[in-house]
Amino acid sequence: MTSSSSSSGRRVAALASLALALSATGCGGASRTAIPDATGAAPPPTRLRVALYPPQNASGRPARVKELEQGLELALRARGVEVVAGDAVRRALAARRIRYTGGLDRESAAAVRDGLGVEAVFIPTVLLDDPAYPPRLAVDGRLVSAADPPAILWEDGVARGGADYPGWFSQGIVSSIGALQGQVLSDLAGSLSEWLDGKGAPRPGCDAIRPRIAYRSRKLDVAGLRTVAVLPFVNQTTRRNAGEAFELQVLRELVATGQFKVVEPGNVRERMLAGRIIVEGGASLDAARVMGEALGADVLLAGFVRDFQDPPAQSGPPQVELGVQAIDGRTGDVLWWSSSRSRGDDGVFFWGIGRVSTAAELACGVSRGIAGRMAGDRPAPAPSGPPSGARSAPADDSRAAGGVGTP
Amino acid sequence: MNRLLRRSTPLLLAALVASATGCASHKSYQNKNMDFGSIRAIAVLPFANLTRDNLAAERVRDVFSNMLLASEAAYVIPPGEMNRALARLSIQNPTAPSADEIVKIGGMLKAEAVITGVVKEYGEVRGGSSTANVVSLSAQMFEAGTGKVVWSGTSTKGGLSWGSRLLGTAGGDPVNDVTEQACDDLLKQLFR
Numbered sequence: 141m142t143s144s145s146s147s148s149g150r151r152v153a154a155l156a157s158l159a160l161a162l163s164a165t166g167c168g169g170a171s172r173t174a175i176p177d178a179t180g181a182a183p184p185p186t187r188l189r190v191a192l193y194p195p196q197n198a199s200g201r202p203a204r205v206k207e208l209e210q211g212l213e214l215a216l217r218a219r220g221v222e223v224v225a226g227d228a229v230r231r232a233l234a235a236r237r238i239r240y241t242g243g244l245d246r247e248s249a250a251a252v253r254d255g256l257g258v259e260a261v262f263i264p265t266v267l268l269d270d271p272a273y274p275p276r277l278a279v280d281g282r283l284v285s286a287a288d289p290p291a292i293l294w295e296d297g298v299a300r301g302g303a304d305y306p307g308w309f310s311q312g313i314v315s316s317i318g319a320l321q322g323q324v325l326s327d328l329a330g331s332l333s334e335w336l337d338g339k340g341a342p343r344p345g346c347d348a349i350r351p352r353i354a355y356r357s358r359k360l361d362v363a364g365l366r367t368v369a370v371l372p373f374v375n376q377t378t379r380r381n382a383g384e385a386f387e388l389q390v391l392r393e394l395v396a397t398g399q400f401k402v403v404e405p406g407n408v409r410e411r412m413l414a415g416r417i418i419v420e421g422g423a424s425l426d427a428a429r430v431m432g433e434a435l436g437a438d439v440l441l442a443g444f445v446r447d448f449q450d451p452p453a454q455s456g457p458p459q460v461e462l463g464v465q466a467i468d469g470r471t472g473d474v475l476w477w478s479s480s481r482s483r484g485d486d487g488v489f490f491w492g493i494g495r496v497s498t499a500a501e502l503a504c505g506v507s508r509g510i511a512g513r514m515a516g517d518r519p520a521p522a523p524s525g526p527p528s529g530a531r532s533a534p535a536d537d538s539r540a541a542g543g544v545g546t547p
Numbered sequence: 548m549n550r551l552l553r554r555s556t557p558l559l560l561a562a563l564v565a566s567a568t569g570c571a572s573h574k575s576y577q578n579k580n581m582d583f584g585s586i587r588a589i590a591v592l593p594f595a596n597l598t599r600d601n602l603a604a605e606r607v608r609d610v611f612s613n614m615l616l617a618s619e620a621a622y623v624i625p626p627g628e629m630n631r632a633l634a635r636l637s638i639q640n641p642t643a644p645s646a647d648e649i650v651k652i653g654g655m656l657k658a659e660a661v662i663t664g665v666v667k668e669y670g671e672v673r674g675g676s677s678t679a680n681v682v683s684l685s686a687q688m689f690e691a692g693t694g695k696v697v698w699s700g701t702s703t704k705g706g707l708s709w710g711s712r713l714l715g716t717a718g719g720d721p722v723n724d725v726t727e728q729a730c731d732d733l734l735k736q737l738f739r
Contacts, residue, residue, distance in 0.1 A: 353610060353727065355617040376602060422627030442627065444609070446602060461723075463609045465625055474625050477613050481723050 187336050188259040190283065191232075191252050192216065192225035193241045195264040198381035198388070199278075200450075203269035208279065208321065212264055215325040219333035224256050232256050242384065243406025244290040253286040260285050260293060262332070267299065267385050267500040268450055271317040274302030276450075277324045278500035280388050283332065290404045295392040296331040297504065298324045299346075301497030346504035347487075348512055351464075351478035359468065360475055361516060366438045368394055369403040369431055369469070371412075371419050373443035373462075382448035386462055389503040390443065393511035399518060400511075403435050411435055422465065425472035432469020439475060440467045447481070450499040457484030458499035464510055476514055480506045575700035575736040581690065583697075586659045589615065590624045590632075590652055590691075594664035594684070595642035603669035604642075607684055610723075611664065611730045618734060624656050632656050646694025653691020660697070661689045670722060674707045679719030681705040682729045688737070700736035704728040 192213055197203045213225040232255035233241070238248050244261050252258055260283050267278035278299035284290045300323065302314035314320045360366075370391050375383035387405070394400045411417075411434045417427050423442045431440055447461035459482070466476035482502050487494035496502050591612045596604035609626075616623040632655045633641045638648050642663060649661050668683035685701035705725035720728075 352723070353613045353617055355613060355619075376605070419627065420630075422625060422630060424627045424631035425625075426631065427627065444605075446606060463613075465627075467625060467627075472625075472628070474616065474623065477616050477623075477625075479610055479613050 187222060189222045191229050191256050191258040191261045192223050193261055193263045195266050196242045197266050198385040199266050199268050200379040200381050203266045208266060211321055211325045215329035219329045221333060224258055243409055244284040244404055245406040245410035246288055249286045249290040258286055265388055268498050272452060273315060274313060275317040275320045276301040276498050277320050278498050279324055279328060281328050284404050289407055292395055292402055292404050294332060294335050295395055296328060297392060298327045299498040299500035300324055304497055346501050346508060348508040349482050349505040350509040351480040354478040354513055357475040360514060367401045367436055368439045368441055369408050369435045369437035370441045371423055373445050376444055376446050377448050379448050382445045386445045386448060386503050389507040393507040397511050397515040399515040403437055407435060423467055428467045428469055428472055437469045440469050448499055458502055459483050460499050460502045460506055462506055478510055482506055578697040581697040586621050588622045588624060588658040589660045589662055590629055590656050590658040591662045592641050594666050597665060597667050598669040600669050604666045607666050607726055610726050614730050614734055624658055649689045649691060649694040658691050661691050663687050672706060674712055677707055677711045679705060679707045679711060680722040680725045682725045684729055686733055698737055700733050702729045702732040
């Protein structure tokens, strides 16, 4: 082989490796690689040991819960998170006869802490699982400390459609649900991993949609962290679990503002069951006072989901509509009242650019608009990871507020 | 005579067009003796629904209450508290309460006024090949101390425009925008 041919061979090899690297890293959001190689990612010694709960299905239709659970376990392990999952978790829950896995109350926290030796529980929720072309998937994840009382440490969500980033000549379209699942779960696990390392704040990529009409009391301007208990949202749609799906989005965005300390929904549920409180038509003053005292909450947030549609892909845009009221837990005064509504094609002017493909992403935008306005449009504090000494003392009040960086 | 007819024809046509398109005309009543400045808290009862949409009354009431509260003219009792009061007082038809019931509601909720409403139209209307959204509602305010009507208003917004009838277009404003316009119109009548 001549020197010129060997140099051209080297050039070809370099070009090929560059192309490979480009295809692996992915140009644009749609072609992100799936689960990264786990070999190089050694878990840092301060990381929490996490139990992975079976995913909740809030999609209103059958979902591939088992596959998603396995995929999430792999994705978390690949990111170096120490996970206890599958049969071990189920056995521990069955031993204490715990059936509710949508949140963590004191009893469940004690069960997983003693039975599995974990410091936190990862609670995933499937908001949409549509394998039809183009596939769409939306998953929310919440990390709750297994302390007494349990507190939200971190929450994030990823909602994506296979045709969100079509790219040139539709090369970016993801046509298989498996590939999309890899991207979504990898992003979710990556977000948690970054937060555990103190590198980034959980913040799903959606634009804030401001409420159309809103009342905001000046009492919300009073300095200091407010404790908010989000009551179960009333579902006025025909879709099952729309209330839970929207509630998680609002909860996440409230946590992300860094201005509110949000009570874990498992705690709220436990207190409501204990007090036999039903909020069918909204929270009454009595209910607000009882819940406020029991949970130590300054603000009670009630919501009414009037629309949460995820029509089959290409048959129409998703739509969401939400009414939210916040009541002072001590005086019963209305602190916030808003009405929000949005459609997936609201921001489209031509060629479908700016179209939102899932109701979960729309709900994320609506929730961000509400949370941001409630917080007085103050910027979120700088991101930080879990508090120091998380292993030894997983429960303290400063941490509860903060998944996103309360010092 | 012919000259007079020729001169008056454009005027007559203009009058006809104006009456056909329906110049926004709303009739409202306001009690002249009522001191509206004394009202600090208002209870908005569930609206009666005369439409096919089951949630129409709930949606319109939410928008109306929210806009009333956002105006900061008065405090609006939260719906959860209102529902509790209705359940405690065992009011059979909260959309059309009697004067006694209004006094009881006002006393229990410590509200100076009570508002009831009726949603008459909500959603799409058709005219030939053209469609548009329309919202029609009316509301009444009662003085909680006496149970007497102190204000009443009605508003209709949206619907088919002359242009859409002519061109056969579909759409118009989204129903939520039309709802906000109608509620805004009612509040303007109230604060007139």
